[in-house]
Amino acid sequence: MLGRTVSLQIRTPEGVSFQLPLAGPVTRGLALMVDLLVLLAIMITVSIIFTIFNAFFAGLPYIGPYLTDLGTGAFILFTFVLFMLYGAILEWLWKGQTVGKRVLHLRVMDERGLSLTLGQIVIRNLFRLVDIMPSAFYLIGGIFCTLTKRCQRIGDIAAGTVVVREVTVNVPEIGEILDQIDNSFASHPHLEARLRQNSGPEEARIALDAVLRRNELGERERLMVFGEIADHFRELTEFPEDITLGLSDEQYVRNVVDTLYRRAVA
Amino acid sequence: MILDLNQFVSKERPYWDELTAVLKKQEEQPDWKMSLPEARRFHYLYQRASSDLVKLKTFAGEVEVAQFLENLVARSYSRLHEKRGSTIPFRPVHWFLRVFPSTFRRHWIAFMISLFSFLIGGLFGAGVMKFAPQHKTSFIGSFSHLSGKPSDRVAKEEKKQFDGFERRNTFSAQLMANNIRVTILAMVVGVFFGIFTVFLLFYNGIILGVVVFDYIADGQGVFLTGWLLPHGSVEIPAIILGGQAGLIIAHAMFGWGTNLRLAQRFRRIRSDLLTIVGGAALMLVWAGLVESFLSQYHGPTVYPIKIAFGVLQLIALICFLLFAGRTRQPDSIHAG
Incomplete structure (x- = not known):
């Protein structure tokens, strides 16, 4: 829905769950704008070609008028097919993408996370006729896209498709961050072992997230977040005062992260 | 038990890279048809990445690597269940x-x-x-x-x-x-x-x-x-x-x-x-x-x-x- 980032939850037959981030109405609207510009450019180019064609053949005796009539008829049909099937042809060739979707890193997908079938592609593009109403303002499609949980226009609902954002995610280099941590807990391996035993994955994830994203926080928020996390881990395992005295909350959490992620036994 | 993330990533990364390369090739060459050994390898890599994702979510709770793997598994899942090649040719x-x-x-x-x-x-x-x-x-x-x-x-x-x-x-x-x-x-x-x-x-x-x-x-x-x-x-x-x-x-x-x-x-x-x-x-x-x-x-x-x-x-x-x-x-x- 508007203002909320939603994702498509998929559970594979192997029991693995994953999420696909869905495109919102604004992003989809921008992709549509790009596609409309592309259509306009194609139309202008083709109409220039047809005008030249007609001008060239119009003067020919006997067959000239017939050829120009044929050219005009072909142009009308080309325009119709272009507007009806532009999306369908590109989505089929580029596996769910048009020019606009490529530019904005969007892709049409089956709502079960599968690749698209030709039938789905054609149906979602035929339903554009109703989505663009009234006239060509995309009001109906826009309203449906804004109000439905998965941001689907009517064509998407009929075809069982969603538009997802293609996010390029690289493997984060955690090693570099851990290398920067000077862990004073390392002198007490038995307490580190207890900390690992007492900590669960969720707590470890929170601590690691805080270290990885420290620069995204303001100074006050950073103090507060690290304070709370450090207090939590202090309750789980008590380290002697000689190594914790004068240790800031942030450094305490860094030590915890290093202990949990580097030294743990898989 | 918590996963040694660094060791885990170093060990699994070659497989993830291999899978990423296969997916990239598929995306760049839509008409590319895999041979049987290639398809088997692709399936193995998909299963391995899926297993890594489950392991990571259960034992590490780390967000960014999990996101990377989710993306990889999602793309592989979609390609693995590709239907366009298996449909009867249109007559x-x-x-x-x-x-x-x-x-x-x-x-x-x-x-x-x-x-x-x-x-x-x-x-x-x-x-x-x-x-x-x-x-x-x-x-x-x-x-x-x-x-x-x-x-x-x-x-x-x-x-x-x-x-x-x-x-x-x-x-x-x-x-x-x-x-x-x-x-x-x-x-x-x-x-x-x-x-x-x-x-x-x-x-x-x-x-x-x-x-x-x-x-x-x-x-x-x-x-x-x-x-x-x-x-x-x-x-x-x-x-x-x-x-x-x-x-x-x-x-x-x-x-x-x-x-x-x-x-x-x-x-x-x-x-x-x-x-x-x-x-x-x-x-x-x-x-x-x-x-x-x-x-x-x-x-x-x-x-x-x-x-x-x-x-x-x-x-x-x-x-x-x-x-x-x-x-x-x-x-x-x-x-x-």
Whole structure:
């Protein structure tokens, strides 16, 4: 829905769950704008070609008028097919993408996370006729896209498709961050072992997230977040005062992260 | 237990990189066909990445690596269940001669409702002309050549010399584009529970009813039949087929008699919709050619030919839709 980032939850037959981030109405609207510009450019180019064609053949005796009539008829049909099937042809060739979707890193997908079938592609593009109403303002499609949980226009609902954002995610280099941590807990391996035993994955994830994203926080928020996390881990395992005295909350959490992620036994 | 993330990533990363490379190749070369060993390797890499994702979510709770793996698994899952290569190749002749008529028959109730909506519109149009002919222009205002007295138009049309099919290509292209658009529209507005589909058919019926009554009342029945029948015998059924597809959608929207979810109901009818609307579009291409190159030429000498053509075409169409593509039932085995 508007203002909320939603994702498509998929559970594979192997029991693995994953999420696909869905495109919102604004992003989809921008992709549509790009596609409309592309259509306009194609139309202008083709109409220039047809005008030249007609001008060239119009003067020919006997067959000239017939050829120009044929050219005009072909142009009308080309325009119709272009507007009806532009999306369908590109989505089929580029596996769910048009020019606009490529530019904005969007892709049409089956709502079960599968690749698209030709039938789905054609149906979602035929339903554009109703989505663009009234006239060509995309009001109906826009309203449906804004109000439905998965941001689907009517064509998407009929075809069982969603538009997802293609996010390029690289493997984060955690090693570099851990290398920067000077862990004073390392002198007490038995307490580190207890900390690992007492900590669960969720707590470890929170601590690691805080270290990885420290620069995204303001100074006050950073103090507060690290304070709370450090207090939590202090309750789980008590380290002697000689190594914790004068240790800031942030450094305490860094030590915890290093202990949990580097030294743990898989 | 918490995973040693650093060690885990270093150990698994070569497999993830290999899988990423396979996916990239598939995306860059859509026609690339894997050999059996390559497909097996791809499946193995997918399973390994899936297993890593589960392991990571259970034992590490780390966000960014998990996101990376989710992305990788999602792309692999989609490619692994790719359906376009496994579908039966499209056979256009088989589709048109067997699949299209049998799909039409399977949804005959929707067609009958569509037909009746059109006919009731026609009767309403005729009623308007009978009891309130002053409203004629309200219904056919956009067809300027129909707004005058029919006998005047007939006299004018019959005086015209043969124009050597001047501007006929342009005209037929306009007819095809417009009629196909109307047919698709009749289908897609079915999503509003069929209300607009029925209204569209009813409205088109009114226009035809007004015109038919107007010409017959003016004694121009032969001209009307010779003018409308050659193309109308295909064009009107095609638009009613569009309405049939719209009413199939409406039925799916209501979901009567099934426990399936809306998405599942749509999945069931999707290919039928494409078949019906595709068949109707082909019919409209033919109707556009006939209307442009035959229907528009008038004269007492050509009326019998045009009417005979239209009647034969209508009979052929009815026979095609009712009987084509039927499979012979095996003889029943009688016990004893």
